[in-house]
Every structure is written in structure tokens, then in C-alpha cells.
Amino acid sequence: MLKVESISKTFHANTVNEVRALHDVCLTIEDGSFTGIIGTNGSGKSTLLNAVAGTFMPDAGSIHLAGHNITGWPEYKRASLVGRVFQDPFAGTAPDMSIAENVAIAMKRGQHRSLQFAVTRTFRDDVADRVRTLKMGLEDRLDNPIGTLSGGQRQALTLLMATWTRPKLLLLDEHTAALDPKSAAKVAELTKIIIEREKLTALMVTHSMQQAVELPDRIIMMHRGTIVEDYQQERKQRVRVPDLMATFDRVQKRELFDESVAGMLEVQYC
Amino acid sequence: MSLIIGAFTMGLILSLLSLGMFISFRMIRFTDITVDGSITLGASISAVMIVQGYSPWLAVSVSILGGALAGAITGILYTRFKIQEILSGILMMTALYSINLRVMGKSNIPLLDVTTISTGMEGILAKMTGSASKVDILGWQVPVGDLAVFATSGIIAILIACILCAFLFTHAGTALRAAGSNPQMVRAQGVNNKTMIVFGLSMANGLVALAGSLLAQYQGFADVQMGIGMMVWGLASIIIGEALVGKTSIGLTLTGVILGTILFRLLIAIALRWGLNPNDLKLVTALFVFAALVAPAWIGKMSKKVKGGFLHAES
Amino acid sequence: MQIEFEQRGKYLLIQPKGRLDASWSEHFTDTILRQIREGKHHLVIDASEMDFLSSAGIRALLMVYKELSIVQGSFAVSNPTAFVEQTLSTSGFQMWLKKGLPEDLPAAGVGGETDAAENSGIQSFVLNENARLSAAEPADWRPWEVVEKERVQMLTFSKNICALGIGSAAGTFEEARDHFGEFLAAAGNVVYQPPDEQAPPDYLIAEKQFLPRMQCVQALSCKGEMAHLLRFAPTKAIPFYTASALLKHILDQIEGKPAGFVVLGEIEGLVGTALIRSPGRIRENRDMTFPEVRDWLTFCGERSYSHQQALITGIVSRAGATRLPSMPSAPDVATHMHGAVFPYQPLPNGKIDLEIAIAKFFNGPPPLAVMHLTDDDRPAVGLGESALVRGACWFGALENPEVLS
Ligand SMILES: Nc1ncnc2c1ncn2[C@@H]1O[C@H](COP(=O)(O)OP(=O)(O)O)[C@@H](O)[C@H]1O
Ligand SMILES: [Mg+2]
Numbered sequence: 007m008l009k010v011e012s013i014s015k016t017f018h019a020n021t022v023n024e025v026r027a028l029h030d031v032c033l034t035i036e037d038g039s040f041t042g043i044i045g046t047n048g049s050g051k052s053t054l055l056n057a058v059a060g061t062f063m064p065d066a067g068s069i070h071l072a073g074h075n076i077t078g079w080p081e082y083k084r085a086s087l088v089g090r091v092f093q094d095p096f097a098g099t100a101p102d103m104s105i106a107e108n109v110a111i112a113m114k115r116g117q118h119r120s121l122q123f124a125v126t127r128t129f130r131d132d133v134a135d136r137v138r139t140l141k142m143g144l145e146d147r148l149d150n151p152i153g154t155l156s157g158g159q160r161q162a163l164t165l166l167m168a169t170w171t172r173p174k175l176l177l178l179d180e181h182t183a184a185l186d187p188k189s190a191a192k193v194a195e196l197t198k199i200i201i202e203r204e205k206l207t208a209l210m211v212t213h214s215m216q217q218a219v220e221l222p223d224r225i226i227m228m229h230r231g232t233i234v235e236d237y238q239q240e241r242k243q244r245v246r247v248p249d250l251m252a253t254f255d256r257v258q259k260r261e262l263f264d265e266s267v268a269g270m271l272e273v274q275y276c
Numbered sequence: 277m278s279l280i281i282g283a284f285t286m287g288l289i290l291s292l293l294s295l296g297m298f299i300s301f302r303m304i305r306f307t308d309i310t311v312d313g314s315i316t317l318g319a320s321i322s323a324v325m326i327v328q329g330y331s332p333w334l335a336v337s338v339s340i341l342g343g344a345l346a347g348a349i350t351g352i353l354y355t356r357f358k359i360q361e362i363l364s365g366i367l368m369m370t371a372l373y374s375i376n377l378r379v380m381g382k383s384n385i386p387l388l389d390v391t392t393i394s395t396g397m398e399g400i401l402a403k404m405t406g407s408a409s410k411v412d413i414l415g416w417q418v419p420v421g422d423l424a425v426f427a428t429s430g431i432i433a434i435l436i437a438c439i440l441c442a443f444l445f446t447h448a449g450t451a452l453r454a455a456g457s458n459p460q461m462v463r464a465q466g467v468n469n470k471t472m473i474v475f476g477l478s479m480a481n482g483l484v485a486l487a488g489s490l491l492a493q494y495q496g497f498a499d500v501q502m503g504i505g506m507m508v509w510g511l512a513s514i515i516i517g518e519a520l521v522g523k524t525s526i527g528l529t530l531t532g533v534i535l536g537t538i539l540f541r542l543l544i545a546i547a548l549r550w551g552l553n554p555n556d557l558k559l560v561t562a563l564f565v566f567a568a569l570v571a572p573a574w575i576g577k578m579s580k581k582v583k584g585g586f587l588h589a590e591s
Numbered sequence: 592m593q594i595e596f597e598q599r600g601k602y603l604l605i606q607p608k609g610r611l612d613a614s615w616s617e618h619f620t621d622t623i624l625r626q627i628r629e630g631k632h633h634l635v636i637d638a639s640e641m642d643f644l645s646s647a648g649i650r651a652l653l654m655v656y657k658e659l660s661i662v663q664g665s666f667a668v669s670n671p672t673a674f675v676e677q678t679l680s681t682s683g684f685q686m687w688l689k690k691g692l693p694e695d696l697p698a699a700g701v702g703g704e705t706d707a708a709e710n711s712g713i714q715s716f717v718l719n720e721n722a723r724l725s726a727a728e729p730a731d732w733r734p735w736e737v738v739e740k741e742r743v744q745m746l747t748f749s750k751n752i753c754a755l756g757i758g759s760a761a762g763t764f765e766e767a768r769d770h771f772g773e774f775l776a777a778a779g780n781v782v783y784q785p786p787d788e789q790a791p792p793d794y795l796i797a798e799k800q801f802l803p804r805m806q807c808v809q810a811l812s813c814k815g816e817m818a819h820l821l822r823f824a825p826t827k828a829i830p831f832y833t834a835s836a837l838l839k840h841i842l843d844q845i846e847g848k849p850a851g852f853v854v855l856g857e858i859e860g861l862v863g864t865a866l867i868r869s870p871g872r873i874r875e876n877r878d879m880t881f882p883e884v885r886d887w888l889t890f891c892g893e894r895s896y897s898h899q900q901a902l903i904t905g906i907v908s909r910a911g912a913t914r915l916p917s918m919p920s921a922p923d924v925a926t927h928m929h930g931a932v933f934p935y936q937p938l939p940n941g942k943i944d945l946e947i948a949i950a951k952f953f954n955g956p957p958p959l960a961v962m963h964l965t966d967d968d969r970p971a972v973g974l975g976e977s978a979l980v981r982g983a984c985w986f987g988a989l990e991n992p993e994v995l996s
Pocket of ligand 1: 018026049053
């Protein structure tokens with residue numbers, strides 16, 4: 007279970023560039039649930055994921071994951087509990103190392119890295135088996151540098167790597183956004199399959215409302231560093247893309263409703 | 277012939293420097309200037325200990341540790357105190373200048389008639405050749421002493437290269453390589469990339485100090501100035517090596533680095549023989565590295581083979 | 592495919608050149624529907640250069656035909672090529688086929704002058720000189736008073752009433768209490784916005800014995816018959832009509848007397864506000880200030896619902912003649928109006944009947960919103976007033992304006 011309690015994060019505090027990226031965000035994610043996060047650009051979705059992943063320390067608040075208080079843990083330590091796939095297909099793999107070596111690095115996530123050879127024959131077979139399930143023909147290219155693969159193939163591999171040892175939490179930050187539509191669909195499908203098969207707890211930022219409606223079983227909407235909507239259970243099942251659009255619209259309307267509007271309506275609303 | 281043997285020996289010794297720099301410059305991608313200081317550190321520690329009568333092997337070991345410590349400090353300056361890469365190296369290098377003077381107590385220690393690590397090998401060779409002072413190789417007379425140093429450095433260089441190569445394929449080694457290739461990725465995979473930098477730098481400078489130690493024993497002296505320009509030499513060697521074999525596999529590249537260093541020394545020996553003023557050597561080397569870095573960018577900007585990561589992005 | 596248009600008298604002559612098949616049918620329909628929207632209701636398709644017509648193409652023609660029949664327009668396919676003639680007649684659409692162009696089609700080059708006069712600018716009709724319209728204000732809640740049960744009225748909206756206000760369709764005051772929201776009524780139909788941002792508007796239609804009834808906390812109503820009709824359409828000089836412009840036309844025609852009105856028209860942009868929390872929840876009389884007022888009202892935030900159709904009801908007078916508030920952008924005009932938004936449907940041209948025209952919308956796709964229209968006069972950031980592109984406005988002078996003063 008992930009429990010985010012009142013975390014706040016302000017970038018460039020006390021300067022003209024001050025951005026309140028997260029403001030008093032509370033969020034509880036039950037084990038085995040798959041949550042989607044949507045929101046306008048700059049609403050703090052990535053910042054929330056990064057706060058959970060430990061890319062930076064929040065200004066306030068606490069984060070508990072799987073019974074640990076991980077608030078002060080550095081990023082690499084949290085990796086023992088958290089698997090990640092980034093938006094940038096180049097971010098999740100080491101380009102000049104082979105597929106097998108990349109997977110070997112992922113296999114040891116959160117474990118001691120010994121002086122034994124990383125890529126053994128049995129391990130290669132294991133990688134080949136699992137890579138075959140991606141249905142991308144990569145099982146024949148295990149020794150090729152990952153840099154030679156397409157963005158979609160990389161993201162699929164990164165997904166496989168992030169889930170190779172079952173993480174307590176899988177973080178996906180717009181991991182299909184940088185792909186062409188066909189690869190995006192493929193990676194989205196793999197995401198669903200893997201999360202269902204491994205019964206993973208996952209948190210996925212997505213720019214695609216369609217994806218938010220189709221993949222996860224809960225949708226959170228963020229705006230200006232806060233959670234403004236939370237569709238769970240029956241509400242989530244009922245929600246469709248136009249409803250999400252309408253909610254966006256509402257949130258934005260509320261924001262445009264400022265003091266000057268209030269003044270105008272005081273005279274005209276009667 | 278002794279010229280060629282000399283160049284080969286020098287090349288083998290300095291290939292340890294190149295291997296060390298290969299770790300820092302190519303694996304963790306850290307432009308490490310500590311090298312100029314740590315090679316002298318290795319030389320001075322060894323010289324002092326050998327002169328004082330310690331076993332040369334112990335001297336070598338302590339030199340390696342000294343170099344490793346220096347590298348680690350550079351790494352810590354960078355990771356912990358967030359000082360820029362180059363500046364961290366410069367700070368450490370500058371500090372090492374004084375430290376080396378302290379270690380040696382003066383600016384130069386001669387090593388004459390002392391036991392070095394090649395003394396044992398000399399004995400073996402003497403037995404094999406029946407105590408002759410010179411051996412006939414393909415018609416040339418080569419002093420046994422030179423041959424012993426050559427053999428010892430060769431064995432050490434090859435051994436180190438093999439160990440290094442094996443290490444890079446272990447779990448720890450893969451993590452080290454990945455840390456240089458994609459820091460964000462290794463953090464996400466639970467590797468502390470800062471630790472990797474510190475570790476990589478200490479390994480690299482340990483090897484560099486080893487090279488310094490062997491160099492002092494081969495040359496017969498340690499000098500506080502001897503490190504100047506070593507980094508650029510190492511770099512030139514790596515570039516030549518990569519040009520020779522490409523970057524297709526680690527094993528091949530390590531071999532290339534050794535061959536590159538030897539070739540580089542040969543080229544220098546030949547140039548000196550042809551009348552190149554030794555004072556111009558560093559200028560020539562610098563020009564060579566400059567050309568090697570820039571040429572690929574000029575030639576159609578296609579080949580990234582030699583360029584590596586030494587040019588920074590245009591702003 | 593290339594489509595050329597030529598206005599000839601009341602007719603729009605359309606010349607599609609090439610194949611009308613699956614890959615072009617959508618483009619074809621969109622292009623023609625846009626013309627219909629602009630008020631061109633008599634279309635003649637000159638098919639002399641239409642090489643090919645597939646089933647998708649027939650479907651496109653059928654959609655155009657259906658749209659035209661809604662507005663009582665006309666449609667013909669003239670001079671068809673042999674292929675088109677055969678395709679259409681074998682699939683049962685021979686009624687569209689005409690050998691030549693219509694006889695009353697003016698010669699080429701005459702242009703659209705005759706038609707433009709009819710279809711652009713303002714046209715006025717007197718529907719019934721003896722029609723009478725009387726006003727009432729059966730419920731008069733003002734923001735942000737506590738809603739008292741005694742002051743809430745159950746009102747029934749028969750076909751001769753147009754009204755606006757705040758109410759709920761619930762049967763009793765207790766049930767209605769948490770559901771009061773903006774509504775408007777016209778010709779026996781009521782459309783009502785529950786005070787919930789996520790809920791779509793609801794609507795009630797008079798049918799047989801049933802007449803819509805609302806529990807109203809606030810209501811302004813006009814009972815009777817509208818004496819006048821105003822048709823408005825854009826011209827080169829006037830691309831759209833603001834609310835105050837339309838209201839001034841009304842006042843001009845009835846010598847500035849207070850009037851009740853109903854407007855149906857294509858939206859250029861609506862500006863308005865609506866309750867998102869029922870006034871029934873107010874616990875004490877007070878001023879509602881920012882930011883709390885945001886929990887009670889939503890504001891459109893931008894000129895909204897462009898290209899949809901608005902149904903607006905309201906009351907207008909010269910400023911000062913009634914206690915209606917005056918419009919900031921036309922200080923001598925005072926009004927209170929509510930607008931409902933429906934998905935676009937074309938209106939027939941000319942003199943049309945209020946009840947029939949409105950019924951089409953209530954029987955069509957569901958409404959999108961109901962709001963209290965405002966005139967956003969904030970300096971720099973103001974959204975301005977609501978405006979319509981084309982449409983119809985029925986109105987009549989009130990015989991008892993004193994009830995509003
Ligand atoms: N490392 C950073 N330094 C400064 N500002 C940042 C940083 N990360 C994010 N921000 C700012 O915080 C806000 C939220 O960003 P982010 O979480 O990336 O939004 P999104 O919802 O689009 O993922 C943005 O205004 C962004 O500019
Ligand atoms: Mg983002």
C-alpha cells in the first residue's frame with residue numbers, strides 16, 4: 007500500500023520562478039490497484055511520481071510504501087520497492103549495453119550486486135523466454151545494444167525490466183506519450199497485460215484520456231499541484247472521456263472564477 | 277632494437293594508465309584530471325618505499341591504494357560537494373603535487389641498484405640464459421634486465437586487462453558501466469550512481485598509480501614533475517586504440533587500448549629518433565588529440581567512433 | 592472532388608465535379624451542411640460533371656435532403672450524368688432527379704442579391720396585432736436569502752407561458768430544497784439545470800394532459816401570445832447580434848414598452864452563470880463573497896457553446912421602467928434572461944411558429960446547459976455579452992408592466 011500524506015513541493019522557492027508543484031497532496035493506493043493520473047500540463051503529475059520515486063525530497067509530508075516510511079530514502083534505495091518507466095524511451099535503459107545486460111541490471115534491483123558474471127547461459131534463456139512474450143522478435147537480439155532498438159521496443163523492455171522482480175509499486179510516467187500511435191497502443195496493451203498478470207500496484211500518469219478510461223481501475227485528476235477529482239469503483243466504471251473533459255472544463259472554470267467575476271456577478275446575479 | 281623493446285615496455289606500463297583512464301573517461305564518463313597527480317603519487321610512494329628497503333610488491337600495493345584514495349577523494353568532491361568534474365580533478369591534482377613532495381621529501385628520488393618487481397624475473401631469465409647479460413633475439417642483442425622489465429610489465433598489463441574485462445561483465449561491473457551510460461536508469465534500478473562514480477574513480481586512479489609505480493621502477497627515478505601531460509598521453513592512447521579496433525566489445529576495446537598505448541609509444545620513439553625535440557613532445561601530443569577529437573566532426577559529422585564524449589555539446 | 596457554388600435567386604446551385612464516393616462523401620456533407628446553416632435552404636445540385644456516385648455518396652445526399660426537409664427547403668439533382676441518373680433511380684431516389692434546372696432559376700450572373708435581402712439582416716413580422724401578454728413575478732427570492740417554504744410557489748407551465756427563474760421539478764418543498772437551479776420555460780416546455788456541475792440539464796415537455804410543474808423560488812413569467820417576430824441573420828457588416836442589440840430592436844418596435852421575449856438562435860457565444868448549490872441550503876441571510884461564492888455559482892469562463900443553438904427567454908424594459916437590472920454595455924436597457932443550449936438544428940427561414948420551432952429542440956437531442964445570462968463588462972478580461980449569429984425572436988409588449996416595478 008502506498009500512503010502519501012500531505013506532501014508539498016515548491017520549486018525555486020522565494021524567487022520569481024517559484025512554482026508550487028505539489029500542494030498538500032494526500033493519496034492512498036491500495037495493494038493491487040491500478041491508478042491513472044490525468045491533469046493539465048504542469049499540474050504536478052510527474053512531480054507527484056518523482057516524489058514517490060525519490061527524485062527529490064518533498065518540502066513537507068510523508069510517504070509510506072509497503073510498511074516502510076520511505077520519506078527520507080534516496081532514490082536508489084526506493085528502487086528496491088519501486089519499478090519505473092519514464093516518458094522518454096531513452097531514459098529507462100543504458101543504450102550501449104546489450105538487452106541481456108540491461109535486464110541483468112534490472113534483475114538485481116534492490117539486491118546486492120556481486121562479482122559473479124551478470125549474463126549467464128541460464129539467465130539468457132530466461133530473458134529470451136520473457137522477452138518472447140513481448141512478441142517483438144527481440145529474443146533473437148539479446149546481445150544487440152539497446153540503442154539500436156526503436157522507442158516502442160525500448161519502452162516495452164523498460165516495462166519488462168521494471169517488473170522483472172515484482173515491485174511493490176510500478177510508476178509509469180506518460181510512458182506511451184513519446185511513441186508513435188501504433189507502438190503506443192502496443193505498449194499500453196503490454197502494460198495492462200503485465201499489471202493484470204502480476205497483480206501489480208501501479209500508478210500511471212497519462213496524457214490520453216482514452217487510456218485513463220480503458221486501462222486503470224481508478225482515475226485521479228490533478229490541477230495546480232492538487233488532486234481535484236478521484237474516480238473510484240462505480241464512478242470510475244461509469245466515467246467516459248467526455249465526462250473527464252467536462253471535469254477538466256469545470257476545474258478550469260472554477261479557476262477563471264476570480265474576484266473580478268464575483269464582483270460582476272454581485273451586480274448582475276439577481 | 278633496444279629502442280623498440282624500450283617503447284614496448286613503456287607502452288605496456290603506460291597501458292595501465294590508459295586502462296585506468298578507460299574506466300574513468302569511457303565507463304563512468306568522468307573527465308578526470310587527477311591522473312596527472314596520481315601517477316606521480318604511485319611513483320613517489322614506490323620510490324620512497326623501495327629506497328627504504330621495503331618489498332617492491334608491497335610498494336606497488338601501497339601505491340595502488342594511494343592512487344585509489346586520491347581517486348575516491350576526487351569522486352567525493354564531485355558527488356558529495358557538487359564541485360564540477362574538472363575542478364574536482366584539478367583540486368585533487370594540485371593537492372597531490374604537495375603531497376608527492378611531502379612523500380618524497382624532495383623533488384626527485386633516484387632508484388639505483390635497488391630491488392624492483394622485475395628483479396625476480398631477471399633471476400629467472402638469467403637461469404634460462406645461463407647468466408648471459410644479453411640475449412639474442414632475432415639477431416639483436418637485448419640486455420636481460422630490459423627483457424625482464426618488459427616481461428614483467430607485459431604480464432601485469434595483460435593480467436590487469438583480463439581482470440578488468442571480467443569485472444566489467446559481473447553484476448557490479450555492469451552496474452558501473454550503466455552508471456556512466458545512463459545515471460537516471462541506474463538510480464531507478466537501485467544503484468547509487470554516486471557510489472559508482474567514487475568507486476570507478478578510485479579504481480581508475482589505483483591503476484594509474486600502479487602505472488606510476490612501474491614507471492618509476494623502469495625509469496630508475498621518481499620525479500614530482502613526471503605526471504605532467506600524462507592525462508593527454510593516456511587519452512591519445514585510448515583514441516588510437518579505439519581507432520584500431522572500434523568499440524564493438526569490451527574485451528576488444530581493452531586490447532585496443534593496450535595496443536594503442538604501445539603504438540603511441542612507438543610513434544613517439546620514432547619521432548624522437550627522427551629528430552623531434554623532446555620539449556615539443558607534449559605540444560605534438562596535444563595537437564594530435566585535438567585533431568583526433570575534431571577531425572571526425574569535420575569529416576561529415578558521421579563517425580562518432582573516435583569522438584566519444586570529449587566534446588561538449590554546442591551551446 | 593471539387594465543389595462550386597453559385598447563388599441564383601433563392602437557389603444555391605452546387606456543382607460537384609468528380610466522384611462522390613466514400614472518400615469524398617464526408618467532405619461533401621460538411622460543405623453543404625455549412626451552406627444550409629447559413630440559411631441557404633433551396634439547393635440544386637448540378638450533377639452534369641459528377642462522374643460517379645457510390646452508396647456512400649447517396650448517403651451524403653440523403654443527409655443533405657433530410658436536413659433540408661427539417662427547414663422546409665428544396666432539393667434537386669439536375670442534369671445528372673447517365674451513371675448518376677441510373678444509380679439514383681435504381682436505388683429509389685428518382686424524386687430528386689430533374690431533367691433541367693428549375694424554371695424559376697434566374698440566369699447566371701444575377702447572383703444572390705434577391706436571396707440575400709431575404710436571408711440577411713433583420714426582418715420584422717407582425718404575427719397578431721391583437722395578441723396580449725401579461726407579466727407576473729410569482730416568486731421573488733433574491734440572492735442570498737434563506738429560502739422560506741411559504742415563498743416557494745408551485746407553478747404550472749402551460750403552452751401560453753414563457754418564464755425564467757430558479758426552481759426544481761421535485762414534487763414537494765422538502766424534496767426540492769436541495770435541487771433548486773436555473774430554469775426557463777417556453778411553449779409548454781421546461782428546461783432546468785440541477786445545481787450540480789456534473790449533472791446535465793433536465794427537461795419536461797407538455798404532453799396530452801401533462802403540463803410541466805416546478806417548485807419555484809424565483810420566477811418571472813409572461814402569459815399570453817407573442818405579437819411580433821424578428822428574424823435576424825448576419826450581413827457583411829453585422830456578423831452577429833449581441834443580446835443588447837436584439838433587445839434594442841425589440842424596444843424600438845414597441846415604443847420602448849417593457850416586453851417579454853423568446854429567442855431561438857445559433858450561438859456566437861454565451862456568457863452566463865448558474866447555481867451549483869441549491870439556495871435551499873442557505874442557512875442565514877447574508878452577502879456571499881469571494882471565494883465562497885464559487886461554491887454556489889459557476890461562471891462560464893469563456894464565450895461558450897458557439898455554433899450550438901440557444902433558447903433564451905426573458906423580460907426587457909428601458910432602464911428604470913422596471914426593477915430589472917440594466918445592462919452594462921447598454922445602460923438604457925434593463926433585462927433578466929435565461930438561456931438554454933441545445934445541439935444545433937437548422938431553423939426554417941421566414942415566418943415560423945414559436946411552438947413548432949421550440950418543440951423540435953425539445954424532441955431532439957438533449958440540452959447541454961441552462962444559465963443566467965450576464966453581461967461581463969470587466970475591463971480587459973471581460974467576456975462581453977452573449978451573442979447570436981442568426982435566429983428568430985418572438986416578443987410582445989407587456990400589458991401590466993407595473994407588476995415589475
Ligand atoms: N525539477 C524542477 N525544477 C523546477 N521546476 C519544476 C521541476 N519539476 C517540475 N517543475 C515545475 O513544476 C510544475 C509541475 O510540473 P510537472 O509535475 O512536471 O507537471 P506535469 O503534470 O505536466 O507532469 C511545472 O510548473 C514545472 O515547471
Ligand atoms: Mg509530466
